[in-house]
Amino acid sequence: MCLSWWTFASLCFLKLVLGSSVISAGRHGASNASICLLPPVEGPCQGLLPRFYYDRFTQTCQEFSYGGCDGNENNFMYQEDCEKTCWKIKKVPKICRMEAAVGPCRGLFKKYAFNLSIMRCELFYYGGCYGNDNRFGDEASCTEHCAPKRNKYTRLTSVIIDAPSFCYSPKDEGSCTASVTRYYFNIETKACEEFIYTGCGGNSNNFVKIEDCNSVCKQEFFMSQSLQIKTMKNDSLLNPFNVQETTALYSFGNQTQGTPNSTEFTDTPA
Template sequence: MTYKMKKEHAFWATVCLLLSLVPEFLNALSEEADDTDSELGSMKPLHTFCAMKADDGPCKAMIRSYFFNMYTHQCEEFIYGGCEGNENRFDTLEECKKTCIPGYEKTAVKAASGAERPDFCFLEEDPGLCRGYMKRYLYNNQTKQCERFVYGGCLGNRNNFETLDECKKICENPVHSPSPVNEVQMSDYVTDGNTVTDRSTVNNIVVPQSPKVPRRRDYRGRRPWCLEPADSGLCKASERRFYYNSATGKCHRFNYTGCGGNNNNFTTRRRCLRACKTGLIKNKSKGVVKTQRRKAPFVKVVYESIN
């Protein structure tokens, strides 16, 4: 009997002790929540849309993009589906930082030549999600050299080059753009939009004019991936997919192998048409222009008698 009473006393003593610790535990949780709220509130992004969550949209394309994360206060990568979504989406990491992080100043690392390395040169090795075996090269920021790695065939990041020379040219030993020359050697060298015919008119300085290629931001809202040709990919599966043909303005069916390929790849014809507007064609000089059907001109035939 005495043993049973001691056992009950010990049980109730334990219960009382645990109940006494509950208020302290709840206070600790509330303090932690307050600290988290104050931490989130300490940084106000430059624009309201920077506080939106990443939205990949309803389409099924795979476009590498960036968004500002309010909880980590950093710009992070995500995969965009290709249509709709929200404004918290950027084509480059640098654009995201400049738009959403207050007081951000570009801290690009310069090589010995003085040329800047792109931001993606500092990304870590990423073989992607597929299981292919492709020899690629990446820039290792620790060794300051381009090194070989195995790429799976899809996704990954932009620190991924097909040849060693390409990696070295862009990330290991970036070079300045060519400086102007002092002699006229080709008739297609132009300055101020006019062909150079007299050296004295341009002070013996001519600049070769590169072809006018539309910048990426000029395509914003026009879906540039819709101009890419159908790409079946690298694997051996056979999936029915649809791609947009910019010449015909229609979505056509093709077989997708399951990995690799490009962003002009949709699971249904409806999503293809929804992502890529009809009536767009590729124009070498003006990028993308809308076309309209025109009625054939009326031709009047006149017959004359021959005497």
């Protein structure tokens, strides 16, 4: 028996929506931040499903239209899911996010550019004119300017973080030309810091007053002064770094959460 056009279209739409939901639900079960570096892929189907992807060039989560099938894992149903998965991606300066540009001239000048896809500097040959600022005379200076610095701060495991998702968003100056003083929560330093907002665009990690930033974002990361630290003496062969076992109390709003047996790592060799 032949299906009517309306029945056929309805079945296709149902498959598109349900299939897409199943894919999305299972897609982000693991918190693998490397998916955030993938380019957005709409897929071959004809749906117009609003989704979010992490834009490695703007270092923010952006909306795009998903066709409903195939694509890749940099595809989130909600902006909050995108931000929670991708906020750990190391941030790099704006010029380092540009693609290496040879320029229109025909010289062969040995230069280095930061490749955001692999997060390291690569050799390329510059033509000698135009191009962009992602161009360095040697690999060392490129790495010094662009490569994410090794984190020498305390790393604590099993910490419960309950701040609003936009607190994970990177500083975003916006796309206009004004110079307005604003404040944002810096996830690396866990502090509210001043920046210059250009007046439009940007993201929600943008506060008029530092007090508002502190009350919304910083308090969720506040660590009380009640720390019990004991040094573990480890075999240098098994543990090439100094390791300290730390028990800390963390305050989230009116609640206090403990993190017993969390571990502090430093970069100082034993």
